Amino acid sequence: MMQPGHGIAPPNIGQQPPQQYQHAPPQQPYVMMPPQAPQALWAQSAQPPQQPASADEVRTLWIGDLQYWMDENYLYTCFGNTGEVTSVKVIRNKQTSQSEGYGFIEFNTRATAEKVLQTYQGTIMPNGGQSYRLNWATFSAGERSSRQDDGPDHTIFVGDLAADVTDYLLQETFRARYNSVKGAKVVIDRLTGRSKGYGFVRFADEGEQMRAMTEMQGVLCSTRPMRIGPATNKNPAAATQPKGCQEALSSRSLELISAEMITILVHVLA
């Protein structure tokens, strides 16, 4: 396991108050270039110098859970010390120019991107109080939130999380007992960058999911006992929900409506 601190380490910039960002006028999305590679130099070369490898080689990382004030400048502050950032971009709403809370960081080489992914993942963002949420950019709207396509996810809800619980800790807490754990996510408040105190754990195996629902109830994670619940599934395709539920609800509603209609009819006809 690679530790931050050697190799490419996340910078530890001072406690810069985010206030300076909050009143910044809305601006068009832009791509910030590192000073090492000014636009003027690029314009002179016949070929774009930043395409040394095959075009299909992914050298871009996706970053999520960004707070509203975290702009391109901020991202460059975070990753510029690698000296290998070719562009950073925060995705914004077309009308309001407000950040959508995610962005992209492109690097010189895939190797650099990979190293950054390994060293930064889970470490604390400058000023943020939250950990980086990084992943490979996919370039396709398709398989987005599925890191592994080996079948459906079986997800549980985990509440009562202490403020310091990270994705990694949550994941490892469950992986210690269940080897089909695919991942864990602590939900972050975008306004504060802090944990909302709950999260989700995904299992590949449905049996382990069900076991965890009872076995992990009240088990300590960091400093607090966890509270496990069923997750309302985000993507219905992988849902494990019993099919009878919806139909039962529907027919029950129909019954109620029918009964009410009869009452109304009785009154109308009376």
Added chain:
DNA sequence: AATGAGCGA
């Protein structure tokens, strides 16, 4: 306290 703002001209 309480069920995920997730892939770009």
